[in-house]
Amino acid sequence: GAGVSQSPSNKVTEKGKDVELRCDPISGHTALYWYRQSLGQGLEFLIYFQGNSAPDKSGLPSDRFSAERTGGSVSTLTIQRTQQEDSAVYLCASSLTEYEKLFFGSGTQLSVL
Amino acid sequence: AQSVTQLDSQVPVFEEAPVELRCNYSSSVSVYLFWYVQYPNQGLQLLLKYLSGSTLVKGINGFEAEFNKRQTSFHLRKPSVHISDTAEYFCAVSDDTGRRALTFGSGTRLQVQP
Numbered sequence: 001g002a003g004v005s006q007s008p009s010n011k012v013t014e015k016g017k018d019v020e021l022r023c024d025p026i027s028g029h030t031a032l033y034w035y036r037q038s039l040g041q042g043l044e045f046l047i048y049f050q051g052n053s054a055p056d057k058s059g060l061p062s063d064r065f066s067a068e069r070t071g072g073s074v075s076t077l078t079i080q081r082t083q084q085e086d087s088a089v090y091l092c093a094s095s096l097t098e099y100e101k102l103f104f105g106s107g108t109q110l111s112v113l
Numbered sequence: 114a115q116s117v118t119q120l121d122s123q124v125p126v127f128e129e130a131p132v133e134l135r136c137n138y139s140s141s142v143s144v145y146l147f148w149y150v151q152y153p154n155q156g157l158q159l160l161l162k163y164l165s166g167s168t169l170v171k172g173i174n175g176f177e178a179e180f181n182k183r184q185t186s187f188h189l190r191k192p193s194v195h196i197s198d199t200a201e202y203f204c205a206v207s208d209d210t211g212r213r214a215l216t217f218g219s220g221t222r223l224q225v226q227p
Contacts, residue, residue, distance in 0.1 A: 004156070033214055042117075042203060042219035043157075056214055091157070102149075102215070104156040 002026075004105035006092050012111045013082055021077045021108045025094030032075050033095075033102065034067060038088040046090075049075060082112045115140040117206050119218035127226050128196055134189040134221045136178075136204030146187040147205040147215060148178055157203065163187065174198065199225045 005024040013019050025032050034046040045059040049069045060066070064082075069075040079086055089109050093102040116139045126132045138144060148160040161172025168180040178189045187204060201222050205215040 035217070040122075040219075042119075043205075043215075043217035045214045045216065048214045059214070093157075101159045101162070102157075104149075104158070106156045 004092055004094055004103050006090075006105035006108050008108060009106065010109045010111075012113065014113055015084060016081055018078065018080045019082055019110065021079075021090050021092075021110070023075045023077070023092030023094075023105060025073065025075070025092070026103055027073075029094035029096055029103070030072065031095045031097060031100070032069060033093045034075070034077050035091040035093065036088045037091055037107070043091065046077070079110075082110075084112050086110060087112045115144070115206050115208055115216050117204050117216055117218035119202075119204055119221050121221050122219065123222045123224065125224045125226060126194055129193045131192050132190065132194050132198075132223065134202050134204075134223065136187045136189065136218060138185050138187065138204075138206045140185075140206060140208055142208045145207045146178075146180060147207070148172065148176070148187075148189050149203045149205060149217075151201040151203065151220075153200065160189070160202070194223070194225050196225050196227060198223060 007022045032049040035043040037043050047067050048056040051072050052069050064080045067077045089107040091107045093104045095102050118137045120135050146163040149157045150160050151157045161170045163170045163180045171177045176191050201220045203220045204218040207215050
């Protein structure tokens with residue numbers, strides 16, 4: 001596609017449920033990033049992929065969070081046993097190579113009730 | 114570890130007035146600096162970046178920023194703003210230690226009034 005695509009755009013879930021967020025990067029972009037944006041906060045780094053491997057996952061807040069990337073393309077961010085504090089906009093970005101301009105998706109608004 | 118501080122959470126300004134959005138960073142190594150903009154209901158997009166070379170960097174939409182290593186700052190400026198510049202502006206920093214991800218500031222909301 002022309003840009004970074006994220007789905008769903010909105011997700012409402014109950015506390016304790018698992019959720020899966022999807023990111024489709026721009027074709028050919030080797031680097032993929034997940035960030036989280038909470039209300040009134042900046043962007044919090046979660047995890048970075050180069051190809052299918054994740055050299056930096058230092059931002060994942062707990063072991064309830066995991067992510068994978070397959071085929072050097074699509075990535076999924078999984079949150080298990082969601083908590084209310086997980087409510088935020090989850091942003092995905094991709095870039096052609098490291099240090100290149102990041103292209104961001106529109107995000108997934110996650111609301112945990 | 115690196116960090117970014119955007120001191121102003123909101124900056125109201127009248128149309129055609131100049132504006133400066135402040136950004137200070139903290140890092141023990143050489144840095145790369147970025148400004149991203151998020152227009153209402155849109156995704157973030159790159160305004161400008163400093164990797165090396167001239168410390169005055171020009172970006173899109175008439176914005177520019179100056180890297181000041183001594184003051185560890187990367188303030189964003191525009192000599193005359195438009196209503197359409199109303200958006201959230203994020204300063205970000207990366208370095209060459211091997212950690213590739215950008216560290217973002219908390220953002221500054223620029224509100225341009227007629």
